[in-house]
Amino acid sequence: MFKQEFEDFKQVGKAIASTLRDFENKDIIWMAPIVVMIIGLFPVPYGYFTFLKIIVCPSLIYYAVKLTNVKNVGPGLRWAFIVLAFVYNPILQVHLYSKVPWIVINFINAILLVGIGGNKNLKKKMKAFENIV
Numbered sequence: 001m002f003k004q005e006f007e008d009f010k011q012v013g014k015a016i017a018s019t020l021r022d023f024e025n026k027d028i029i030w031m032a033p034i035v036v037m038i039i040g041l042f043p044v045p046y047g048y049f050t051f052l053k054i055i056v057c058p059s060l061i062y063y064a065v066k067l068t069n070v071k072n073v074g075p076g077l078r079w080a081f082i083v084l085a086f087v088y089n090p091i092l093q094v095h096l097y098s099k100v101p102w103i104v105i106n107f108i109n110a111i112l113l114v115g116i117g118g119n120k121n122l123k124k125k126m127k128a129f130e131n132i133v
Helices: 002-021 025-039 046-069 075-087 099-117 120-127
Strands: none
Touching: 025 046, 025 099, 046 075, 046 099, 075 099
């Protein structure tokens, strides 16, 4: 009875282990903002959104700077990260007075971060400029 459940659990453990083997330290820069934005979809205190901005804004600035030196990347993507970094700025905060626009912005931001973080070819191009940032 428990043997099948144990085998299933073992398979899940192997899948997680194989995923973590491919994990690099820099992956936290695009994964952490996505996690905090997903948590922000749930009912959380208002102070959490300041914490969210403190996590997300530096990540967006990091990618905006890294993308300035990558060839074959249009300026539109860089400017998207710059604009989103301004929106998520924890010091000069943008108040939208409703959660619905933030959900849309978080969704757009998550798509951009997954697109950048999950693109192995683009990550290789950004690694060429590792000593710059």
